[in-house]
Amino acid sequence: MDFIISTESSSDIxxxxxxxxxxxxxxxxxxxxxxxxGGKTGKEIDESDFYALxxxxxxxxxxxINDETAEEYFCELLEEGEDIxxxxxxxxxxxxxxxxxxxxxxxxxxxxxxxxx
Numbered sequence: 001m002d003f004i005i006s007t008e009s010s011s012d013i014x015x016x017x018x019x020x021x022x023x024x025x026x027x028x029x030x031x032x033x034x035x036x037x038g039g040k041t042g043k044e045i046d047e048s049d050f051y052a053l054x055x056x057x058x059x060x061x062x063x064x065i066n067d068e069t070a071e072e073y074f075c076e077l078l079e080e081g082e083d084i085x086x087x088x089x090x091x092x093x094x095x096x097x098x099x100x101x102x103x104x105x106x107x108x109x110x111x112x113x114x115x116x117x
Contacts, residue, residue, distance in 0.1 A: 004077050006086040008096060009038060010062055014047055026073040028096070029063045039069070064096040070103040074115055078107065084115040 006024045007013065018025050029039035032053060037043045045053070053060075065073075077084050086104065088097040097117070104115035 003083040003085050004080065006077060006084050008065065008089050008100075010089045010094070010096075011087070024077060026065060026069070028065055030060045031063075032058060032060045039063075062094070064094050065099055067099055067103055070100050071107065074103060074107055078111050078113050078115070081113060083113050086115060086117045088117055 004024055005022065006026070007018075009025050009027045011025070013021075013023060013025070015025075017023075027038045027040075029041065030037055032045065032050075035043070037045055050060075074084065074086075084104075086100055088100050090097065101117040104117045108114050
């Protein structure tokens, strides 16, 4: 059985590692010193620079993924014709899990391939 492994950018899997393993990642937006990055902003902080900021005490804040972004992301993956195993951020730490599960449940009603969150 073929399936797509998916997660959020909050998983801390380095981009190169995720690409090498074929893990798909939906980008969460995050704020560092008042500037918003990730998601659909087109702005990113290099991974090594991001972790250097953390070591220096800077604390980024993430924003949960909304239903529209989740649906758009999952629909794009479903077009590949495989089931999706989505490993989400902990539900006690973020509302993203609930959002991804809710959207998966909705899409599972209308698509042959299924999403497991």
